[in-house]
Amino acid sequence: MRNHLLVIGADGLGYDSLKMHLGQHMPFTYWLSTARTCCRIKLKMAVSPRNWTLIFSGRDLKWYTLYIKRVHDDRWRLIKRWELPVVFIWDEFPDMVVINAPVVIPPICRNTGFKPIAYGLGYTVFEWLKEINDIRYYALKALESNSDVIAVFTVIDRMLHITANEKVIRRVCVELDEVIRQLVATAEKKKYKWIIISDHGMRRISPDIQGNIAPRHDMPFIRTVTKAIHGHSDNALYISNTGIHVKNLQDVYRIMRRILSQ
């Protein structure tokens, strides 16, 4: 019987962020980083679209640094899935449950009832809590039915971009940590192989507490950060019960593929 796989993605939860700041609000994830195989991945570039694509397809699209592309003057549009010349792991293993994989906007969902919250770009506490809660619900349901699961939380990235309010950070991180605990506990009980992976870390770039966010002029359904409090940093987090160490994001793709092919 082959191994089952759970991948928990945490956009923006870098190795350094966990070890130096967020670990105090995420005691379980911090503990995992000490009790299981944990690696700090040094990144070439700290951008989400390129790095998530690399994690889930093994292909490094160097040009893919933004989820949008210019179509005319200051008019932009979202990049579509079919414009990415890659085969994602869920294309190879179509029975996989994919929840909120942010390789494009809105994030990819497959074999699940989950709907991305605010195009995967939530910016209020309630939107972040809804994303955490909905992913919890659908990922646990998928684990119950013994499916392979990829579930990605975008809340850390979205939250840290626009706030340094420690009360808000604690509220969101505590809840996220509990959901990670529930998913890992369920996965361990069912003898799954599991991986926690992030695409980059976050670092403080402004002394202010509150940033700003606004709807795009050309795509008002999408809200972008107009004043950032934290920016991206070039380290990613990897924790796993596979016992395998990784050096780069491509290694994570190789491990996933190996587990699913066994």
Add this chain to the structure above:
Amino acid sequence: MHVNRRQLFDEEYFTGGLSNYEGYLRDHRFPRVARALTEVFKLEGKRVLDAGCAVPYLVDELTRLNVHAVGFDISDYCVKQVKKHRLKNFLHADALFIPFKDKSFYCVIASELVEHIPHDLEDQLLNELVRVTQKYLLIRTPFCHNPDDNDKTHVNIHPHMYWITKIEQYGMTFDFQLFVQYARRGHREFPLFFDEFLVFRW
């Protein structure tokens, strides 16, 4: 260790020492909370239970808004306060053995209750709360240990996602929309006081 909860929540608990209270006062926010609950959950004319209500000020305010509210608490001190203030619709009872039939109440409120019940009894408590609920179960509890929290009887604090997963196992659904609707109003009108309820529905 066996703890007598009837006496644990005594005068010393409510008037300072064991808890965060310095007297359990009839705060000006009780009427506002009652109004918000009544409007958001459409409680007028409905049967409502305030489980572990302490002194039943909220029950009293709900009753004034034509809600058929009843409260109960295990504390002997609260029983004395009820008599002293001539409050009605109150029972002296244990949340682990709620003295009502299945689905007796349209809405059950458990505000600052679950964190007081030890972990090994939490399933019994949740089972009882779910059992007597006909439509809505509202749970308010801290989501993590706060350094300013002096209450030594807070023995079972978990993140909200813990309680949501727990209650879902009893078949109830977490209603995110109503959670947000009430919390938005709570944050605006009475911050840090009944500002967030986890809302579950059948």
